[in-house]
Amino acid sequence: MRMVIKDAVREAGNDPIFAVAQRASQAIAEYGADNVVDSTLGALFDDEGNLICFDEVYTVLKNLPDAQIAGYAGIPGIPAFRTQVQEACFRDHRPDAFIEAVATPGGTGAIRNAVANYTNYGDKILLPDWHWAPYQTIAAENRRGFAFFELYDENGDFNMQSYKSVFSELLDKQGRILSILNTPAHNPTGYSISIPEWKELIDFYTTTAKADPEKRIIILVDIAYIDFAGEGSRDFMELLAGMPENVLVLYAFSASKGYTMYGLRNGAILCAAPNQETADEFAASCTFSNRGTWSNGTRCAMETLAKINEDTDSLERFLAEQAKYRVLLQKRADAFLGEAERVGLNLCSYRDGFFISIPCDDPKAAAAMLEDQNIFIVALKKGLRFAPCAVAEADCLKVPALIKKAVDAVNK
Numbered sequence: 347m348r349m350v351i352k353d354a355v356r357e358a359g360n361d362p363i364f365a366v367a368q369r370a371s372q373a374i375a376e377y378g379a380d381n382v383v384d385s386t387l388g389a390l391f392d393d394e395g396n397l398i399c400f401d402e403v404y405t406v407l408k409n410l411p412d413a414q415i416a417g418y419a420g421i422p423g424i425p426a427f428r429t430q431v432q433e434a435c436f437r438d439h440r441p442d443a444f445i446e447a448v449a450t451p452g453g454t455g456a457i458r459n460a461v462a463n464y465t466n467y468g469d470k471i472l473l474p475d476w477h478w479a480p481y482q483t484i485a486a487e488n489r490r491g492f493a494f495f496e497l498y499d500e501n502g503d504f505n506m507q508s509y510k511s512v513f514s515e516l517l518d519k520q521g522r523i524l525s526i527l528n529t530p531a532h533n534p535t536g537y538s539i540s541i542p543e544w545k546e547l548i549d550f551y552t553t554t555a556k557a558d559p560e561k562r563i564i565i566l567v568d569i570a571y572i573d574f575a576g577e578g579s580r581d582f583m584e585l586l587a588g589m590p591e592n593v594l595v596l597y598a599f600s601a602s603k604g605y606t607m608y609g610l611r612n613g614a615i616l617c618a619a620p621n622q623e624t625a626d627e628f629a630a631s632c633t634f635s636n637r638g639t640w641s642n643g644t645r646c647a648m649e650t651l652a653k654i655n656e657d658t659d660s661l662e663r664f665l666a667e668q669a670k671y672r673v674l675l676q677k678r679a680d681a682f683l684g685e686a687e688r689v690g691l692n693l694c695s696y697r698d699g700f701f702i703s704i705p706c707d708d709p710k711a712a713a714a715m716l717e718d719q720n721i722f723i724v725a726l727k728k729g730l731r732f733a734p735c736a737v738a739e740a741d742c743l744k745v746p747a748l749i750k751k752a753v754d755a756v757n758k
């Protein structure tokens with residue numbers, strides 16, 4: 347006998363990434379950390395396998411008065427957070443647009459609010475074929491679907507042709523479109539849309555929007571990993587403004603990775619709107635959504651982010667810490683990429699970030715072969731996801747040859 351409604355019948359509901367991470371933890375307990383490579387979770391770990399937690403973040407947080415930890419944050423977030431998260435999002439690249447921010451529990455909340463307020467029931471959200479799987483969960487949970495474009499062209503660059511074609515088809519059918527672009531430092535591939543690619547996209551949005559002002563084009567840039575991307579990672583933000591009034595740019599900001607606040611559930615949805623009316627409408631709809639879902643966000647996390655960004659000395663210490671770990675991550679990724687090239691392991695184009703993807707015909711079988719050697723890696727639909735964010739440099743050097751062996755064994 348089924349008690350849940352038909353639409354809510356789900357498979358176990360357990361995230362497959364957490365399942366493999368659990369097996370990795372068991373292997374570490376059994377064989378010792380030195381004998382296991384755990385490349386599963388999307389969080390930054392030190393070389394000894396400890397979760398990195400930024401000192402500045404936790405010093406500020408632990409010095410908050412109790413009332414700033416215990417109190418409600420207000421439905422759209424505390425005012426200081428709503429201002430400072432704009433700094434955290436744009437830094438020196440604030441677009442010339444009407445900007446509003448509404449607090450959400452992590453980037454996930456921002457994505458949820460974009461889906462709920464900018465698409466109709468049954469609409470399809472535009473995603474790349476390589477993507478973070480929970481986008482599909484959020485779409486399904488909200489009774490929406492999804493359509494895919496191919497992320498890469500034959501040169502490993504952004505596949506404009508595929509993007510424009512699926513985009514136009516959806517827009518014609520639905521009269522509106524929500525396109526989620528996770529850049530820079532895309533999960534799972536590490537791809538970052540380049541400035542020339544952004545310029546071409548902006549031309550496309552502008553032409554398409556002008557052709558029919560009744561259509562609605564919403565671009566959600568998911569910047570969950572932006573603070574771990576290299577120099578110039580925010581340069582595109584200024585370009586994404588000044589388009590026709592039927593184009594709206596949104597940002598999903600997450601404090602999970604950039605502030606090491608994963609479990610504190612802190613983030614925001616921001617708009618860079620073409621006019622005040624659209625920005626006000628955005629704030630009203632997203633605030634209403636907050637009230638109707640999780641109500642408030644986490645007060646102490648908002649206070650901490652606001653205090654760090656308000657105080658020049660605190661911000662300097664925080665940015666120095668972020669930079670130190672960005673370098674650690676880049677060194678690990680460079681080690682993996684260099685060794686992959688040496689052994690001839692084929693990768694998706696990687697530019698920045700926590701993850702590197704390896705195309706593979708049978709990812710599950712390849713991951714199982716690696717698991718037998720105590721190498722835990724995530725099997726996606728189209729390949730394997732390696733996580734230099736979680737693996738010491740020495741292991742980043744060791745694994746490409748073993749991954750190649752597994753991939754060669756399963757490829758047709």
Ligand SMILES: Cc1ncc(COP(=O)(O)O)c(C=O)c1O
Pocket residue numbers: 388451452453454455478528532533568570599600601602603608612613
């Ligand atoms: C691509 C992408 N977007 C958004 C998020 C949102 O994370 P959170 O809700 O923890 O801020 C994640 C987290 O893993 C992610 O990988």
